[in-house]
Amino acid sequence: MAVAALPSTSREIQLADLPGGLPGPEHFTITQTPVPLPGPGQVVVRNRYFLVFPGLRTLIGGQADGVPLPRIHVGDALFGPAVGEVVAAAPGGPLRPGDIVTHMLGWRELALVAAADCAPLGDVLPDPVAHLSSGSAAYGALTRLAAVRPGDTVFVTGAAGAVGTLAGPVARLLGAGRVVGSTRSPEKAERLRAELGYDAVVVPGPRPIDEQLASAAPDGIDVLLDTVGGDQLSAAVRAARRGARFALVGALSGQLSPRRDGGSALAEIDTFRLVNQGVSLHGYSGQDHPEVSEEWTRRFGNWLRADEITFPHVRIPGMDNAPRALQELFEGRHFGTVVVELPPG
Structure with missing residues (x-):
């Protein structure tokens, strides 16, 4: 197994209490959780960026019927699109430490993810964070x-x-x-x-x-x-x-x-x-429309490199500021995509 100085614990943001209306920072807690070694077909990813998105309101509100994502209950970690670096991988899998991937387990520093649920990033987009665009x-x-x-x-x-x-x-x-x-x-x-x-x-x-x-x-x-x-x-x-x-x-x-x-x-x-x-x-x-994602990424990369389009976004530094970033998104304080940026390991 390839392991690069894997910490024993990781911080993640969990739902601490059900809100009566829009959730605020008081409804979340940042918790230390153990980091297991990856088993067959799994990798551990150190997240560098994760998306702050309004759909979390629906998942927390308990009205996720028909939504292709699970509800978030009290005690559950939040989740969502993330970009990170593989830091540990079980042998025989398609990914290796150092690979940059996207996956759906944001809102935590380290994520244990099935390799099949990770998408390796090439150089189609000039900046990895652009993979979190909507x-x-x-x-x-x-x-x-x-x-x-x-x-x-x-x-x-x-x-x-x-x-x-x-x-x-x-x-x-x-x-x-x-x-x-x-x-x-x-x-x-x-x-x-x-x-x-x-x-x-x-x-x-x-x-x-x-x-x-x-x-x-x-x-x-x-x-x-x-x-x-x-x-x-x-x-x-x-x-x-x-x-x-x-x-x-x-x-x-x-x-x-x-x-x-x-x-x-x-x-x-x-x-x-x-x-x-x-x-x-x-x-x-x-x-x-499963074919759209790859087509969009290719055209988006070409447009970015040709300066025909920009990617308006704001980067919020640090896990501690993530709950506040979600509240600010609900309040309409930001312009474009809102991303939390975590420090490199």
Whole structure:
């Protein structure tokens, strides 16, 4: 067995108490746990980065029916996409110490993972942390469901989030003629225009969404990439042009509501308009399009190297700051993808 100075314990973040609303740092604890040696077909990975993502709200809230991830109970460690280095491997397996991989056991320093559940990283992306982007969902929705066409007007809700900060630029690269976003922060709206090339940004608030959307897209919208749901989805239906294609990739209006449990996001939709305008509306799941991930990674790498796209993200240093980073994500404090960065071993 190949072992590189494997520590006997590792810190991980566990759910300590069920929240009544949105979880905060007080609902989590950082615990020392033993690190077992890898058995046949297993490796130990030292995590360097892991993703902070809103789907944890659903898994903690107990409304994970139909979600392809298990619920998180009190006493369970959190989990999610991570990038790390193999530090121990059972003999005869495909991985060796020093290999850089992605896997789903983030939120801990060292993870015992089945080698089959790890994906080795090559040099397709210039920075390993870019493998934690949510761009695959945006790209898949815009190519498989909404099929962006040259000249289309595309509306991206939640445009300052992990999906939206990539969806707008990707839509442009796919030929969109006008890209409109939404965000609840005027400061983020300016960044979307200045840094990511959004033509206009809707900021829900005192001014009605319909009025803002009519100004931002006076001829209506051809494509919706929706990460929010709720009132913004309702407004998008009212702004749809004939033959519009709607792709739903998230439901943040429900997940981030302190009054809901993270498992539903209600929206009032004018079905007469859907029928009359011939609007298609589909939910996007990566499970239904397994070929998208590799295709996205290849194109993302090419676009990054050609400076045709950026990867907006923030790196939060250290395990101790991870629970606070999750709360800040729920509060909308960050722009783009939120990643916790751990020190090298």
